Amino acid sequence: MRDQVREKVAGEICLSDEPGKTIRKWREQFHISQQELSKHLGVSPSVISDYEAGRRKSPGIVTVRKIVDAFLDIDEKTGGQILKQYSLAAKTDSIISIKEFAKEVLATELVDMIEGDNLTPAIGLDKHIHGYTVIDSIRAITSLNSFDYLKIYGWSSQRALVFTGVKFGRSPMIAIRAHPLKPAIVVYQKPEQVDELAIRLAELEGIPLIRTELPVSDLIEGLQSLG
Amino acid sequence: MRDQVREKVAGEICLSDEPGKTIRKWREQFHISQQELSKHLGVSPSVISDYEAGRRKSPGIVTVRKIVDAFLDIDEKTGGQILKQYSLAAKTDSIISIKEFAKEVLATELVDMIEGDNLTPAIGLDKHIHGYTVIDSIRAITSLNSFDYLKIYGWSSQRALVFTGVKFGRSPMIAIRAHPLKPAIVVYQKPEQVDELAIRLAELEGIPLIRTELPVSDLIEGLQSLG
DNA sequence: CTTGAGAATCGGCAATAGACGAATAGGTCT
DNA sequence: AGACCTATTCGTCTATTGCCGATTCTCAAG
Incomplete structure (x- = not known):
């Protein structure tokens, strides 16, 4: 390391x-x-x-x-x-940051905090968020197993899943689709581009898909400040 | 690079x-x-x-x-x-080998040729195969985009998709599930282990899932000999 | 043996690095 | 204002680098 x-x-x-x-x-x-x-x-x-x-x-x-x-x-x-x-080869967890909020946070509030751009406007943001998990999506894809899924969801699936290192944003949605548990909201941090399929999958699942251009550190800072 | x-x-x-x-x-x-x-x-x-x-x-x-x-x-x-x-990030093609068969090949014939072990016996093998594609699944996952999908399917989706570098076999099935086009048959070459979810997804899609322990070279050789 | 190719050794020299310390500057706090 | 901390600038000096070219060495082929 x-x-x-x-x-x-x-x-x-x-x-x-x-x-x-x-x-x-x-x-x-x-x-x-x-x-x-x-x-x-x-x-x-x-x-x-x-x-x-x-x-x-x-x-x-x-x-x-x-x-x-x-x-x-x-x-x-x-x-x-x-x-x-x-650390470049953190063979550690693919979880960059994770936290349970001390209080419920409105999805709209979270999206504002991270200067998010809503890619699925047809889906309502009237959700309550209990926590968040920031995931290095590239690492997650190569090392993810069903046990990791539970870790990613922490104590509640009513959370925001934030994916960094996203290229087209398809794989995270694929993974989410395959899993029985669904997050409250999905955020793509500085994706290169968000593929239409990713948006379609999000809509099919009824999960708001948000994109943000904030650097990871700012993003985590903002999320942590939510409670 | x-x-x-x-x-x-x-x-x-x-x-x-x-x-x-x-x-x-x-x-x-x-x-x-x-x-x-x-x-x-x-x-x-x-x-x-x-x-x-x-x-x-x-x-x-x-x-x-x-x-x-x-x-x-x-x-x-x-x-x-x-x-x-x-090169640490070989952005090259994830297609190891691809070919259109000169004649239709029975799924049973193909499975025999590659000494395949049928993981989805409930699904019939009465299919005709028009070709095959051998994919480095790890590379495919990180670099796949919608254009690559078309390349993978070549001239016909009536083909066998063969995945190498498979760990649990879930991601390829996830990818297949997400795509509108479905292959005739899926083969996992020397997977570490085939996850139950992968088998379930294959059954849901009605796609025979086969595993083989042949080395890549032998596998390709056998497939090529089919026509 | 000779020849040629690739490599090694070493003296020599101009230019630059490594480091010091004095003087100066900017910001904060009492 | 003064004190203190962090940082900057620059003259100076010694040691070392970057590079040359002459000479030598090693090895293989004819």
């Missing part, structure tokens, strides 16, 4: 036309200050600033390696939250 | 304690001589030799980038064979 993130970050920095900017990008993604990074590396803070400013056009790989390892070490020292988030 | 291999190779070289050896490893994987590489980069051959020998402990990222891009460029110039091999 750590090795894959490590390779990804190093590869990106190495291949970047502006490695300084890439280094900064990742440092910020890891929520690390220049001060903290410089201290960890045992160098002067101005060194970090110079690198990120692009003062050096072709940093050596030893330098890059030290920086990447610092990112990971510091993250691990503070719980490894970011590492987990960016 | 190319970007993923690119990042992988660059990341590896960058993170290696002995970058020289890693460079050599990949150069050899790409079947490129030092001569060829040096020529492509427009440097003296001794430069490549020095790098691979580890003369430079911390090559700059611009140098690494140039080398990696040279590997990929040279490979592409000679057909991209290696690139394809190492």
Whole structure:
């Protein structure tokens, strides 16, 4: 897990036309200050600033390696939250986020919160949502088994199922159709395109299908704020 | 596709304690001589030799980038064979083999040919098969779109759909169920296990579901021999 | 043996990286 | 205002890289 993130970050920095900017990008993604990074590396803070400013056009790989390892070490020292988030081969659950709402939430409220675009206007949104599950749909498809279905539905099927990594949006609807339990609402996060069949399947099942262009983090934040 | 291999190779070289050896490893994987590489980069051959020998402990990222891009460029110039091999997201066709039979073939005959085990004995095999399609089901699931469906069915839906890479056998049946066109027969090649739901879906659709343990090559050979 | 191809070794040098520290800037809090 | 924290800019210096070319080595074929 750590090795894959490590390779990804190093590869990106190495291949970047502006490695300084890439280094900064990742440092910020890891929520690390220049001060903290410089201290960890045992160098002067101005060194970090110079690198990120692009003062050096072709940093050596030893330098890059030290920086990447610092990112990971510091993250691990503070719980490894970011590492987990960016894990590429999370053979873990395909569930990105899941939560039971403390109170019932109206479907309309949820759709507004995620700046959702209703793809099935003919279906009413007068539903009460008890929780949500954010699923990496690509991962779910390759690893899903009937046990996972129960996990996805958590304590209630009266939930919003949110699918990330959606290309045409057909497979999630296929999966939903095949399962006896039906969610209250389905959300596609930044789909490349929503296939007509997906919409038709949603209509056949009487499940509102919503699309949103929010980034995952914003989406989850919004959902969590609902209760 | 190319970007993923690119990042992988660059990341590896960058993170290696002995970058020289890693460079050599990949150069050899790409079947490129030092001569060829040096020529492509427009440097003296001794430069490549020095790098691979580890003369430079911390090559700059611009140098690494140039080398990696040279590997990929040279490979592409000679057909991209290696690139394809190492492609992490082969966006290629999911159809392994497809053919229209020169004559109608009885379903029973086909099942015998592939040493098939009938999972849906309640459904009659008195069907005529016009052709077959062998599909890598894992690849099909992630890349399938409605146009691919037409390709899968070829000139006739009166065909045998053969799925390889099947785990529980549910997804192919899900896909078949979702599509208006129905095949004459479905074959799972060496599935890990056939889920009860898959069998039930097949019965619901009235489509015979067959399993076979033949290797892909033998399977295709047998199918081709049918006409 | 000779020849040629691919590779290796190493001295040399200009350019750049790695790092320091001083001076400066911006923002927040008391 | 002053103090403190984070970040930036830039001159400077030493170490190292990027690259050349001459020389040598290895191996296979004729």
